[in-house]
Amino acid sequence: xxxxxxxxxxxxxRRGQEARLRCSPMKGHSHVYWYRQLxxxxxxxxxxxxxxxxxxxxxxxxxxxxAEFPKEGPSxxxxxxxxxxxxxxxxxxxSPLVGQVSGYTFGSGTRLTVV
Amino acid sequence: KxxxxxxxxxxxxxxxxxxxxxxxxxxxISALHWLQQHPGGGIVSLFMLSSGKKKHGxxxxxxxxxxxxxxxxxxxxxxxxxxxxxxAVRGETSGSRLTFGEGTQLTVNP
Numbered sequence: 001x002x003x004x005x006x007x008x009x010x011x012x013x014r015r016g017q018e019a020r021l022r023c024s025p026m027k028g029h030s031h032v033y034w035y036r037q038l039x040x041x042x043x044x045x046x047x048x049x050x051x052x053x054x055x056x057x058x059x060x061x062x063x064x065x066x067a068e069f070p071k072e073g074p075s076x077x078x079x080x081x082x083x084x085x086x087x088x089x090x091x092x093x094x095s096p097l098v099g100q101v102s103g104y105t106f107g108s109g110t111r112l113t114v115v
Numbered sequence: 116k117x118x119x120x121x122x123x124x125x126x127x128x129x130x131x132x133x134x135x136x137x138x139x140x141x142x143x144i145s146a147l148h149w150l151q152q153h154p155g156g157g158i159v160s161l162f163m164l165s166s167g168k169k170k171h172g173x174x175x176x177x178x179x180x181x182x183x184x185x186x187x188x189x190x191x192x193x194x195x196x197x198x199x200x201x202x203a204v205r206g207e208t209s210g211s212r213l214t215f216g217e218g219t220q221l222t223v224n225p
Contacts, residue, residue, distance in 0.1 A: 031211060033211070033212055033213070035213075035215075041217075042201070042215045042216065042217045042218055043158075043201065043203075043213075043215040044215070045212045045213065045214070048210060048211065048212050055210065056210060056212060059212075091157070091158060093213075095211055104148065104160060104163065104211075104213075105160065106150070106157060106158040106159070106160065107157060108156070108157030109157050109158070111155075
């Protein structure tokens with residue numbers, strides 16, 4: 001079991017380009033969470049997804065950001081028309097069933113740099 | 116005021132010292148996590164607590180639900196323990212998402 005896999009580890013984009021961040025949850029985990037860590041700041045919740053459903057996107061910026069977790073394949077966090085302020089580390093975590101206390105696991109993160 | 120407060124923000128210790136990092140929270144929770152983050156690295160889950168105390172090697176985590184407080188202790192600290200330690204809570208009404216403290220930067224000198 002390879003754990004939560006995020007790719008790429010590092011991503012450089014020019015202002016205005018699109019960034020796609022991928023997260024494959026642990027085997028058997030059906031819940032995915034995306035968190036953002038801005039430079040010199042703490043981690044902040046962005047979005048919580050189950051397969052084919054967005055459960056809670058209260059932490060997502062209203063524009064340019066979207067997330068999906070399709071029936072097949074990894075969860076994708078998509079940032080359109082990136083700006084310098086999007087530069088951050090984006091972490092994905094997964095967990096098994098809702099309400100199950102154990103098993104919350106983080107990926108290694110994707111470090112996005114917008115130039 | 117943040118829902119999760121950690122202290123101290125920065126901590127420098129000599130190798131072998133006993134270290135305590137504190138976490139206070141202001142909401143009802145279903146679980147509390149202690150996480151470790153190395154520079155440029157990923158996040159490793161050290162403990163998840165809903166009550167009492169847990170021990171793993173030189174690390175001990177305790178939680179007092181009534182006082183809304185948790186502590187992470189490191190015995191016989193070592194330079195490789197140098198990292199950011201983060202407290203995170205899962206609120207009773209926030210589903211499974213976590214709310215994080217700002218982290219404690221620990222440096223252990225040889």
